Amino acid sequence: MKSKYTQPIGKIRDINGQCISLIGNDIDTDRIIPARFLKCVNFDSLGESVFEDDRKTLKGRHPFDLEENKNATILIVNSNFGCGSSREHAPQALMRWGIKAIIGESFADIFYSNCIAIGIPCFTLPKKSIEEIQNYCNNQFLFLEIDLKNSLAKSKDLNFNLEIKESSKKMFLSGEWDATSTLLENENLIVDKFNNLPYLKFNNKLL
Amino acid sequence: MSQDTLFDKVWDLHKVSSLPGGSDQIFIGLHLIHEVTSPQAFGALKDKNLKVKFPERTVATVDHIVPTDNQSRPFKDNLAEQMIETLEKNCLEHKIRFFNIGSGNQGIVHVVAPELGLTQPGMTIACGDSHTSTHGAFGSIAFGIGTSQVRDVLATQTIAMNKLKVRQIWCENKLSNGVYAKDLVLHIINKLGVKAGVGFAHEFAGPAINALSMEERMTICNMSIEGGARCGYINPDEKTFSYIKNKLCAPKNEHWEKALTWWQSLKSDVDAIYDDVIKIDVSKIEPTVTWGITPGQSVGINQQIPLLDELSPNDKLVAEEAYEYMSFKPGQSIKDVPVEVCFIGSCTNGRISDLRIAAKVLKDKKVSKNVKAFVVPGSEKVANEAKLEGLDQIFKDSGFQWREPGCSMCLAMNSDKLIGNQVSASSSNRNFKGRQGSPRGRTLLMSPAMVAAAAINGKVSDVREFINQ
Known part of the structure; x- marks a missing residue:
């Protein structure tokens, strides 16, 4: 039985945990969470369905089904992870399974923004380093200590300089990654923009 | 910048x-x-x-x-x-x-x-x-x-x-x-x-x-x-x-x-600066069909599915996954691959002009008996216009099912789904594993005209053989 996930709140500085490696390029959000699970009005029960079809196909041999990975929190992926649909259900499902951070060669744009919006930092590393981690994970447990401020990942045997967008890093360190309140601080500017956009003058109200 | x-x-x-x-x-x-x-x-x-x-x-x-x-x-x-x-x-x-x-x-x-x-x-x-x-x-x-x-x-x-x-x-x-x-x-x-x-x-x-x-x-x-x-x-x-x-x-x-x-007044200036510019010569493009599990894995109708050696190192991993999932052999022709389901619709190709083109191909033709074919208009307006033009009747006469508007089998959140490892010829946008509702379902993306041609022949076909008759 997996332990219950905790939703991140406030400042995110350190993430320490066991890595789970998932090999493959262009793993799309349909695979992370198939569309039939999008028939829901909240995200609560998505965790158990993450990678449902891939897991069924592999009959217990999928990384997300292996006993040794059940407490893993740091997902290691290859290139263009999370491509395809904009469904936030994908990172929500990963988070509810227990993932707290992702390290990969590259991420699709919308998936990346969705992760940042819900408090999952995504880091990039060169292909060679990812392969080194994935090979290591093949034979033994890898526990990483991620220091977000210095963009460092440390373990007993391996150390990496992680890359993360400066804007995302600042948000996590300051605890302001829940964008709504930050955006609302500029309420006057928003109203000014609304009043001054050319096309809002010549378009009749939609209602 | x-x-x-x-x-x-x-x-x-x-x-x-x-x-x-x-x-x-x-x-x-x-x-x-x-x-x-x-x-x-x-x-x-x-x-x-x-x-x-x-x-x-x-x-x-x-x-x-x-x-x-x-x-x-x-x-x-x-x-x-x-x-x-x-x-x-x-x-x-x-x-x-x-x-x-x-x-x-x-x-x-x-x-x-x-x-x-x-x-x-x-x-x-x-x-x-x-x-x-x-x-x-x-x-x-x-x-x-x-x-x-x-x-x-x-x-x-x-x-x-x-x-x-x-x-x-x-x-x-x-x-x-x-x-x-x-x-x-x-x-x-x-x-x-x-x-x-x-x-x-x-x-x-x-x-x-x-x-x-x-x-x-x-x-x-x-x-x-x-x-x-x-x-x-x-x-x-x-x-x-x-x-x-x-x-x-x-x-x-x-x-x-x-x-x-x-x-x-709204357009890019003639001397605008771009971060990158790519030029494409469109005159040599053939009707194009996907063979794999990403929309990038496509070939012209008269080309073969690429061999592993022909691909760049970065594309090999997902190509190997695609050969296996699709049960296609590297080097095999995409033309004549049998299809079992034909779907015309989606936000990519479910508009009135798409329906007109497909109907033109289908007029006075019959869908192959081995194919389940259906057309889902992109909107109520598209459906109404199609009915005014009699397109719905052309589809129905050919053996296509005429449906109500929605996203339908583009992502299969309703009951329109592939079954088992069926192969679909689809005018939609994604050929991801399991995208069309079956975890083993196989999607070949193509234009609506090409879907119509595939429906008639029961296999991937060159629509130019129909329209140039």
Whole structure:
């Protein structure tokens, strides 16, 4: 039985945990969470369905089904992870399974923004380093200590300089990654923009 | 860094502030919502005790979960019924205009907004759906967002976003007969790869793009995201303006003149600076079909599925996965691969011009007895227009099922699904593993004309053999 996930709140500085490696390029959000699970009005029960079809196909041999990975929190992926649909259900499902951070060669744009919006930092590393981690994970447990401020990942045997967008890093360190309140601080500017956009003058109200 | 492109101009116009982290706060001129990615956003709004800031700038319709056989309420599927009820309730409570089933204006959100005249040049448009890039066909800057950002747009009419780089994809010469916008965009994605667009907005330009109709341009921009670009756009021109004129929500009378003057000023400068420029010669493109599990894995109808050695090192891993999943042999021909299901529809190719082209191929022909074929119009308007033109009858006479509007088997959230490892010829946008509802289902993406040809022959076929007869 997996332990219950905790939703991140406030400042995110350190993430320490066991890595789970998932090999493959262009793993799309349909695979992370198939569309039939999008028939829901909240995200609560998505965790158990993450990678449902891939897991069924592999009959217990999928990384997300292996006993040794059940407490893993740091997902290691290859290139263009999370491509395809904009469904936030994908990172929500990963988070509810227990993932707290992702390290990969590259991420699709919308998936990346969705992760940042819900408090999952995504880091990039060169292909060679990812392969080194994935090979290591093949034979033994890898526990990483991620220091977000210095963009460092440390373990007993391996150390990496992680890359993360400066804007995302600042948000996590300051605890302001829940964008709504930050955006609302500029309420006057928003109203000014609304009043001054050319096309809002010549378009009749939609209602 | 790009300068003086349409993207730069629209971005600057909508920039509300520079945020402390280095991203920009961008005003969203038009927000489109549907039943799948909005309920949690409304829920979050409630949790935070926030209101919808400008309800008049959000428009809703229902598309992903609607059944296409029987749309009477309550839906047979309880979960689908719950989702549409939640949307109805949220729209009512927050005074958001909702185009429901039977309104005459319901349909796939990216088909509906343009046909209502909501989509206009120079706007920023966001929707909790990755195919929002479709609206870029009008010279708007349009992109998909996740549910947390839907919440942000509802609460603030803005989002936090890093400015994208801009790549111009210059398309030279003319598409040959029987080759359509879908073939062009599949070709572009194949040449550039599925992640080339990450971090970019793609500007589609050049004589081949100028020659396209508005609906064809929507097909191109729609699939920007399949090439990794969250946003794709085309500079507006007279075709754009005349498409919008007289639509339900288009500016009227003296407002129209003002709109036109402003729109005509909106385009990338001739000496604009791009972060990257790519040139594509479209004259050699053949009808194009995907053979794998990403939209980048495609070949011309007369080509063979590539051998592993012919692929770049980065493409090999996913190619091996694709050969296995699709049960195709490297080097085999894509032509004559048997198909079991044929689907015409989706936000990529479910518009009236798509139906017209397919119907032309199908007229006086019969669908192969081994094929289940169905057509799902992109919207109620498309369906009504098709009926006026008698297209529905041509489809039915040929053996196609004529369905009600919705997203249907593009992503199979309703009961339209592949079974087992069926092969489908599909006019939709994604051939991902399991995308069309069966975890083993196999999707071949192609133009609507090519789907019609495949339906007749029961196998992947060159539509030019039909239209050049």
